[in-house]
Amino acid sequence: MQPPDDVQTPDQVDALVQLSFAVQLVLTRVAAEHDLSVTQLRMLGILRDRTPTMAQIAAYLELDRSSVSGLVDRAERRGLVARRPSETDARVTLVEATDRGFAVGAQIAAAVTRGIQSLLEGSPAPDIEAVVRIAARAIRTAG
Amino acid sequence: MQPPDDVQTPDQVDALVQLSFAVQLVLTRVAAEHDLSVTQLRMLGILRDRTPTMAQIAAYLELDRSSVSGLVDRAERRGLVARRPSETDARVTLVEATDRGFAVGAQIAAAVTRGIQSLLEGSPAPDIEAVVRIAARAIRTAG
DNA sequence: TTACTTTAGTTGGTGGCACCAACTAAAACA
């Protein structure tokens, strides 16, 4: 009697978890090079193409709103982001990257790309495409 | 002019990073159910089949030895692990899981397996096998 | 309009996590 195709063995689960930690290690190292946490790095990533409200950042990162307050406080103190009031809702605070924030964000993105590429280096293209498919589905599930 | 097969596009890098966060989210949630951090969860995982020294835990988790001191302190306070002196080297402290630690570890492992399986659910078996291959290579690279 | 409710964000407090520097004790080495 065989298990069905889409039931995973512990080995497969383990592989995915290990892979995840390998990726996180890349992120942690890149962040540390700029004296940032992975969370700060993620926030800068968000700000690359958006000017979200505090609450939107919290929703995206799945953090408490008060956690985002602290996060933005520290990033602002480093001159990476700036708070700006909304013009349509006086309760709302928008967060945007400063020039320096954008610059650091770009450097980080490049370093992360290099680091992840080196993880994938040597793997056959079809395997990598399979990962992209799996990721797309997993993200839908996790969201 | 085409890029060679083993150079990744930003999309591919992004997919892998997103996948990693999806996995971490599973781990974070499972850990939180037991009021533990992901690091504590990893340590319990190590102790499932080993009785390492403090330094070995530090090496495995890539943490400072002092971080492991605190980690073990808190786990010990919760009755999940115990310190035991080495019989051959008086400098060394061995860390072992208690009965309760093993029990919690087993529950966590089961919950993580379920959570990761649900991420992979519906993906074709060959794709999953590709991820396992990629993971094996990436872990060698990252190590 | 007024009164109630919801939403956005901050503050203060707690605890965990991770680091570094400095330290003690034991082992290894010369």
Added chain:
DNA sequence: TGTTTTAGTTGGTGCCACCAACTAAAGTAA
């Protein structure tokens, strides 16, 4: 023997994440 290395702890710092409590503004209903 005396020196160096290794194992682990302690104290201090800062970040991170949470919760509860709070203010202010917006939305809603009488």
